[in-house]
Amino acid sequence: xxxxxxxxxxxxxxxxxxxxxxxxxxxxxxxxxxxxxxxxxxxxxxxxxxxxxxxxxxxxxxxxxxxxxxxxxxxxxxxxxxxxxxxxxxxxxxxxxxxxxxxxxxxxxxxxxxxxxxxxxxxx
Numbered sequence: 001x002x003x004x005x006x007x008x009x010x011x012x013x014x015x016x017x018x019x020x021x022x023x024x025x026x027x028x029x030x031x032x033x034x035x036x037x038x039x040x041x042x043x044x045x046x047x048x049x050x051x052x053x054x055x056x057x058x059x060x061x062x063x064x065x066x067x068x069x070x071x072x073x074x075x076x077x078x079x080x081x082x083x084x085x086x087x088x089x090x091x092x093x094x095x096x097x098x099x100x101x102x103x104x105x106x107x108x109x110x111x112x113x114x115x116x117x118x119x120x121x122x123x124x
Contacts, residue, residue, distance in 0.1 A: 002089040002096075003075030007124065010088040010099045011107050013074055020067050021084040021103050027064050028081060031057070085118060099124075 005013065034057075071078050077087040077098070084103025089096060090111065100110045100121050110121040 004091045004096070005075070005088040005099060007090070007099060007108060010090070010101075013076065013088070014086075014101060014108060017071055017074070017076060017086065018103075020071055021086070024064060024067050024081060025084055025103060027060050027067075031060060031064075079118070 068078055068081070071086070075089065077089070079085040079087050086101045087098035088101070088108070090099045091097075092111065097111050097113055099108045100112050100118065101108045102118075109124055111124055112118070112120040112122060
């Protein structure tokens with residue numbers, strides 16, 4: 001059974017999550033910035049037992065995975081790692097909906113039906 005957040009709980013949790021999302025987006029960008037250089041290293045590393053660059057990349061992916069799990073363990077749904085989109089399960093008039101937040105927004109100001117997704121966001 002999912003954890004349901006009140007708007008106040010979701011915004012309080014958001015204060016903890018914002019720096020995690022910022023770190024996720026930073027790591028993601030660093031990986032993307034080096035992707036042309038990294039693929040040949042990974043291919044060579046597979047054949048010779050490793051490289052310093054491949055080891056660093058593995059650490060970055062490990063940190064990324066840890067951050068994602070830390071957010072999920074709070075009961076929050078990470079919907080899109082590319083833009084830092086989060087959903088917080090919420091009960092609205094007895095039915096489950098999502099409080100929705102995107103990186104860069106100061107606080108949670110939108111909600112949407114589960115099936116509607118980001119495109120169906122409505123002001124709270």
